[in-house]
Amino acid sequence: MTxxxxxxxxxxxxxGTSRNTLALIRNTGIEPTVIEYLVTPPTRDELIQLIHDAGLTVREAIRKNVDPYRDLGLEREEWTDEQLINFMLEHPILINRPFVVTDLGTRLSRPSEIVLDILPLPQKGAFTKEDGEQVIDENGQRIN
Structure with missing residues (x-):
């Protein structure tokens, strides 16, 4: 039975955070559905659902270190959630990443090891992030 x-x-x-998150998912033996959100952005409803299910505010789901954020003046508090969603849909680079969705929940996996909280299978072995930080030991256990 599969x-x-x-x-x-x-x-x-x-x-790098997105690559590490994807690698942690694959380290369980699961091959996820990979959506390159800059090529295929989520729909309005999907984006709103991702943010809601991750327990974030719209502002928490926005990347702040990209040009559109500064150019559009998004740091100003006057923007409504609806307006911010519109900007995110118009400029997908504003969507923070990576969002991961499993049957166990939705997370914005920053840092990447947050994904471990919603993976349905254990890690199969050691895992070291691209920056050299080991987060999973040789027994598949999380290093705190």
Whole structure:
């Protein structure tokens, strides 16, 4: 009997945190659905659902260190959630990443090891992030 787990990652391959998160998912033996959100952005409803299910505010889901954030003056508190969502849909680079969705929940996986809280299978072995930080030991256990 084969058991399958539905895991989806909104991924940016140019982002180290996103690459580490994807690698942690794959370290369980799961091959997730990978959505390169800059190529295929979420719909309005999907984006709102991701933010809600992750327990974030719209502002917490916005990347602040990108040009559109500064150019549009998004640091000003006057923008409504609806307006911020519109900006995120118009400029997907404003969507923080990676969002991961599993049957166990939705997380903005920053740092990448947050994904461990919602993975349905254990890690199969050691894992070291791209920056050299080991987060999973040789027994598949999380290092605190």
């Amino acid at each position: 058991t399958s787990f539905d895991v989806k990652i909104f991924h940016n391959p140019a982002c």
